[in-house]
Amino acid sequence: MNAQCDARDGGVLVNWIEVNNNVQPATETPTGRSSCMYPGEVPEAPIAGAPAAEEAPIVITLEEFQKRPVLAATIISQPLNFGLRNAHSNIYAEAQEQEFTFEFQDATIVLKARPVTYQWDYGDGTTATTTTPGGPVEGDAFDTRTPTSHQYAQTGDFDLTLTTYFAGDYSVDGGPFQPVAGEAAVVSAPHLMSIWRTKGHSVSENCIENPAGIGCEAPTR
Incomplete structure (x- = not known):
């Protein structure tokens, strides 16, 4: 009108x-x-x-983009939820590209969301931002440095959180794709990291031979 x-x-x-x-x-x-x-x-x-x-062109704004149910990335630690003090704990994310089709202003919109940036909060007062989600490594992964690993300086339980930023591209009624101005922030569920310490000793008997020997007691932090 x-x-x-x-x-x-x-x-x-x-x-x-x-x-x-x-x-x-x-x-x-x-x-x-x-x-x-x-x-x-x-x-x-x-x-x-x-x-x-x-007619004015149809534009999908960042506000409209963030209304879409974009699935958050999954946080994975290796080994699961466990790490050693001062050692590299391998932590990585699994995020996926997603596509949504919906009606907006009497037009059919196809919106594609792709993860581009990962903002890590390790729960110990330190943060990091990466453009890679990281990935698993072979073996037990103790003290293996990766692009997304982290070294905890203290023992204890830490809630690690992750915010993944998704870039969006949309098409109006089958037209060419064009970018959304801005990135949608999607927060993952917290991931518990339990950090322990280790001690090294030279012993001559194993725990079967000497159940009271060094290293045979219950683990402590």
């Missing part, structure tokens, strides 16, 4: 049509043009051949 046509002021939006009397019955074809008329005004027909007013 014409933004200048206000019904409160008596304005009436008139949509112009073209009548063809050369056929019977006569046909009426919308011209795509409109005028705002007020009481007492004499209608003035639009100029023949004048271009119709263009």
Whole structure:
């Protein structure tokens, strides 16, 4: 609707049509043009051949993007939920590209979300931002440095959190894809990290031979 046509002021939006009397019955074809008329005004027909007013393009904003149910990344630690003080604990994320189809402003939108940045909060007062989600390593992974590993300086239990930023691209009614201005932040569920310490001793007997020997007692932090 014409933004200048206000019904409160008596304005009436008139949509112009073209009548063809050369056929019977006569046909009426919308011209795509409109005028705002007020009481007492004499209608003035639009100029023949004048271009119709263009509709504003449909834009998917960051706010609309963040309304989509984008699945959060899964946090994985190796070995599971466990690490050693001052050693590299391998922590990585599993995130996936996602696609959504929905109706918006009478148009069909296809929106693709892809993870691009990972913001880590290790729960010990330190943070890091990576562009890689990381991945598993072979073996027990104790003290194996990776692009997403972390060294805890103290023992204890820490809630590690992750915010993944997704970039979006959308298509309107099957048209070309275009980027969303901004990235959607999706927070993962906290991941518990239990950090322990180790001691080294030289012994001559194993725990079967000497159940009270060094290293045979219950583990402590």
